[in-house]
Amino acid sequence: MKKTTIALLAFLLAASYSFRGVAQIKKTDTTVHKPVVVKKKHRPEGCCNSLKPCKLQSPINIYAEHAHRTTSDKYQFNFFSKEVFNPDIDPGHTKLVYNYTSGEHPTTVTLGTKTYRLNQIHMHNANEHIIDNKQHDFEIHMVYGNPDAKPLDLVVVGIVGDYKDHTNQMEFANQVCAAMKKAIDCKEHNPKEHCRQTIDVGSIIKSGAESGELNFPYYSYYGSLTTGSCATGVHWIVKQKPVTAEKIGLETEKYKNYFPGARRPQKFEDRGLQLVLEPRK
Numbered sequence: 001m002k003k004t005t006i007a008l009l010a011f012l013l014a015a016s017y018s019f020r021g022v023a024q025i026k027k028t029d030t031t032v033h034k035p036v037v038v039k040k041k042h043r044p045e046g047c048c049n050s051l052k053p054c055k056l057q058s059p060i061n062i063y064a065e066h067a068h069r070t071t072s073d074k075y076q077f078n079f080f081s082k083e084v085f086n087p088d089i090d091p092g093h094t095k096l097v098y099n100y101t102s103g104e105h106p107t108t109v110t111l112g113t114k115t116y117r118l119n120q121i122h123m124h125n126a127n128e129h130i131i132d133n134k135q136h137d138f139e140i141h142m143v144y145g146n147p148d149a150k151p152l153d154l155v156v157v158g159i160v161g162d163y164k165d166h167t168n169q170m171e172f173a174n175q176v177c178a179a180m181k182k183a184i185d186c187k188e189h190n191p192k193e194h195c196r197q198t199i200d201v202g203s204i205i206k207s208g209a210e211s212g213e214l215n216f217p218y219y220s221y222y223g224s225l226t227t228g229s230c231a232t233g234v235h236w237i238v239k240q241k242p243v244t245a246e247k248i249g250l251e252t253e254k255y256k257n258y259f260p261g262a263r264r265p266q267k268f269e270d271r272g273l274q275l276v277l278e279p280r281k
Contacts, residue, residue: 046229048263056232057266058223059128059158064240066268067275073213074220075155075237076110079202083107085121087183087195093227094258095122096179096197107201109144109155111235116144116155118201121176126262127160128226129238131219136160136242137251139262140176142204152225152233157204161243163251172204173245181248184258217241220274226263240275 047054085096097120100106107118120143127136138161145154161173168174179197186195205215217240224232249255 046231047224048226048228048230053267054224054230054232055269056223056271057230058226058234058236059130059263059265060221060223060268061130061133061265062219062238062273063132064275067219067273069275069277071276071278073276074111075213077205077212077214078105078108078110079205080105080107082198082200083118085179085197085199087179087187087197088120089184089187089195089258091257093122093260094180094184095120096176096183096199099196111155114153116153117146119143119145121199123176123180123259124226124262125256125259127242128262129158129160129219129236130265131160131238131240131242134242137162138177138245138259140173142201149233152231154225154233155235155237158236158238159204159243160239161245163247164244165247167244167246169246170200170203171243171245172199172201173243175199175203177245177248177250180258181250181255184255214276217275217277220276222271223266227260230263 047057084099086099088095088097098107098118100117109116109118121140122143123138123140125138127134127139129139140159140161142157142159143154144156159173169178176199179199183195183197186193205212214237219236219238219240221236221238222232223234223236224230225234
């Protein structure tokens with residue numbers, strides 16, 4: 001009887017120590033294997049959001065007295081009749097994407113040995129390029145080249161302007177603004193529609209010439225995109241004198257929400273600025 005009792009006590013004592021050991025192991029395992037959450041720091045991408053200053057950025061303040069005046073034009077444009085655009089309606093950055101089809105003569109610009117094809121037209125709610133300290137209602141950008149090219153290589157024509165009453169409906173800026181409004185209205189009523197728009201791109205040259213040099217004074221300099229990554233690789237052509245466009249509603253908050261605002265002017269740095277006075281006579 002005593003032997004049985006002693007054996008039972010020994011068994012219970014061993015079991016107790018075993019249970020404590022398992023509990024301690026489990027507790028230790030829980031502590032050791034607890035997942036560690038590492039917080040990733042947000043790192044801005046591109047020069048538009050970079051905490052460090054980037055060089056050769058756009059837009060810039062433009063002053064006529066700081067520009068090298070010349071009548072020699074290095075750009076050769078080709079315009080072909082009326083062009084069809086596919087609207088890309090995006091709150092904050094709406095675009096008219098050039099609907100190029102095989103066999104057509106695309107609207108192009110040649111710089112040196114390179115030819116750039118018109119890709120898209122978009123606009124900003126205010127002028128990005130400040131010319132002689134004057135503010136305007138909008139700035140239209142005609143983007144030539146391949147936005148997916150690495151490194152970036154584009155030609156962009158910038159046209160600043162104001163909304164007015166009773167303007168010439170056939171002016172290029174009027175056609176762009178009208179196409180933008182029609183495309184937005186179309187997408188709002190029927191999102192599945194293509195809502196294609198037609199613009200006479202050649203109307204940017206009042207003489208209606210299909211090819212050659214621009215027939216208006218413009219500034220030329222090297223810079224960057226003003227949205228997205230703000231990557232450099234942009235040959236800028238900025239029309240010297242502002243244009244006008246009819247007040248059709250784009251000046252209201254409803255439509256302004258479809259376009260980006262203006263990036264603040266960037267440092268001019270050590271780069272050339274040309275004022276091409278009379279490229280075409």
